[in-house]
Amino acid sequence: MTRDSYVFVGFLALFALVNTILVANGALSLDWDGLGVIVAAGCTLALYSFLYKDNPLFKFAEHVYVGVAAAYVFGITWYNSLYGEIIVSYFDIGEKGANGGGHNPWVLLFPTLLGLLMLTRFSRKFSWLSRISFAFVVGVGAGLTIPRYLSSFLLGQLEPSLAPLTLSWAGLNLFLVLVGVITVLIYFFFSVEHTGVVGHASRLGIWFLMVSFGASFGYTIMARLSLLIGRISFLMDDWLHLM
Amino acid sequence: MLFLTRTLPFLFCFVFGMTGWVIYYVPHEWAQTVEREIALWLRLVYAFAYFLGLFSLLSLHWSKIRQRQAGWAYSLIVYISFGVMTLFVVYNDGHGPFAAQATTGPYQWMFTSVHVASSATMFSMLAFFISSAAYRTFRARTPEAAILLVSAIIVMLGRVPIGAYISDIIPDTMQWLMSVPNMAAKRGILLGVSLGAIATSLRIIFGIERSYLGGGD
Numbered sequence: 281m282t283r284d285s286y287v288f289v290g291f292l293a294l295f296a297l298v299n300t301i302l303v304a305n306g307a308l309s310l311d312w313d314g315l316g317v318i319v320a321a322g323c324t325l326a327l328y329s330f331l332y333k334d335n336p337l338f339k340f341a342e343h344v345y346v347g348v349a350a351a352y353v354f355g356i357t358w359y360n361s362l363y364g365e366i367i368v369s370y371f372d373i374g375e376k377g378a379n380g381g382g383h384n385p386w387v388l389l390f391p392t393l394l395g396l397l398m399l400t401r402f403s404r405k406f407s408w409l410s411r412i413s414f415a416f417v418v419g420v421g422a423g424l425t426i427p428r429y430l431s432s433f434l435l436g437q438l439e440p441s442l443a444p445l446t447l448s449w450a451g452l453n454l455f456l457v458l459v460g461v462i463t464v465l466i467y468f469f470f471s472v473e474h475t476g477v478v479g480h481a482s483r484l485g486i487w488f489l490m491v492s493f494g495a496s497f498g499y500t501i502m503a504r505l506s507l508l509i510g511r512i513s514f515l516m517d518d519w520l521h522l523m
Numbered sequence: 524m525l526f527l528t529r530t531l532p533f534l535f536c537f538v539f540g541m542t543g544w545v546i547y548y549v550p551h552e553w554a555q556t557v558e559r560e561i562a563l564w565l566r567l568v569y570a571f572a573y574f575l576g577l578f579s580l581l582s583l584h585w586s587k588i589r590q591r592q593a594g595w596a597y598s599l600i601v602y603i604s605f606g607v608m609t610l611f612v613v614y615n616d617g618h619g620p621f622a623a624q625a626t627t628g629p630y631q632w633m634f635t636s637v638h639v640a641s642s643a644t645m646f647s648m649l650a651f652f653i654s655s656a657a658y659r660t661f662r663a664r665t666p667e668a669a670i671l672l673v674s675a676i677i678v679m680l681g682r683v684p685i686g687a688y689i690s691d692i693i694p695d696t697m698q699w700l701m702s703v704p705n706m707a708a709k710r711g712i713l714l715g716v717s718l719g720a721i722a723t724s725l726r727i728i729f730g731i732e733r734s735y736l737g738g739g740d
Binding site: 319341342395408417422425430437464465487488491495497501507508511 | 527528531539540543544547548563564567568569570571572573574575578581594597598600602603604605606609611612620621623630632633635636637639640641642643645646647648649653654657666667671674675676677678679682683699700701702703704705706708709712713714716717720721723724725727728735736737
């Protein structure tokens with residue numbers, strides 16, 4: 281046996297021993313709730329074992345997660361859309377789904393047909409039919425994008441950037457935002473050579489971008505750290521009852 | 524045949540693209556109903572599209588099992604965990620698949636114990652990788668790199684109590700960084716992205732961009 285095999289077996293034995301002690305002293309109940317905590321702790325530790333290196337324990341937990349996640353999405357898709365919207369509308373069975381159901385079956389005929397056409401991708405002979413469904417999805421997506429991006433992002437972002445300036449701290453900040461927006465746009469404008477005044481403006485734009493990237497980076501780190509704290513707190517409190 | 528394979532999909536794209544676009548500006552109840560219906564249709568087509576992804580995932584793992592490729596046992600685990608969770612989906616805490624989704628039972632148990640725990644762990648692991656990447660790459664060699672480094676440190680310190688403990692200026696500076704220079708850069712990027720998205724959407728609707736149809740006839 282290799283060193284890793286000893287680590288693997290040792291970890292499993294230790295995990296089993298810890299859980300036996302926890303159940304024996306009543307810290308964990310011997311029911312579905314207690315078993316849920318043990319399974320969640322096992323998944324957490326198995327996935328964290330990747331920090332040591334890629335190992336069978338991590339791969340096992342990773343593949344369990346993939347299978348469960350795929351079936352979880354199946355549950356959501358079935359109860360919210362396929363059953364909750366389509367089947368309930370066609371057949372008078374069961375209860376209404378999360379989205380209400382009860383639509384006019386004739387109106388739902390078209391999207392149902394489009395959905396079924398999408399499944400023709402499985403056939404080599406009829407896969408061209410799925411293009412109609414993809415064209416619908418892409419077309420509607422493109423159509424909905426234009427007005428929403430125009431109003432929310434383009435005009436919605438331009439309006440506060442061009443707000444009237446005042447002789448105050450707020451006015452100075454508004455001016456800095458305006459300078460930042462213009463210089464960042466200049467940096468991304470490649471039709472003019474970035475030399476002279478344009479070059480200086482472009483360089484200032486890079487500085488604004490660097491501040492933004494740094495801020496986004498710091499924000500992401502802190503968000504991930506809060507998740508890490510959550511998992512450690514789960515292991516220490518809910519599982520081991522040490523806190 | 525060319526009409527069915529190329530022209531008909533393009534017509535679909537044009538008609539529904541224009542409808543989705545124009546209907547936004549029509550302040551009539553009828554237009555809002557059409558918009559709601561189209562959103563519902565889109566949701567339903569997405570639901571069918573899920574099965575494409577599922578088929579792709581399962582066929583990939585099935586080929587690994589069939590050919591006994593390295594690590595095929597892990598592919599078997601995907602099938603077992605998918606099968607068990609699907610059974611719980613169908614069981615629906617005793618109500619069966621033709622009822623509203625139950626909020627209790629083995630499906631929820633698996634969701635909380637495996638899915639939620641694994642998701643949170645996977646995302647939290649990024650904290651380690653981002654930190655180690657930052658340690659290796661964050662060197663204040665140029666003014667730009669120094670700005671990025673200082674900005675990241677201020678935001679990180681400003682988000683936790685120790686930042687305010689060191690100095691009251693840190694949380695205030697973080698707030699200013701987020702709402703002024705960060706906002707300015709984000710706006711600049713958003714304006715560019717919006718123009719790009721609108722231009723691409725127009726190209727798709729008017730049939731200039733047809734790569735979504737794939738190759739061949």
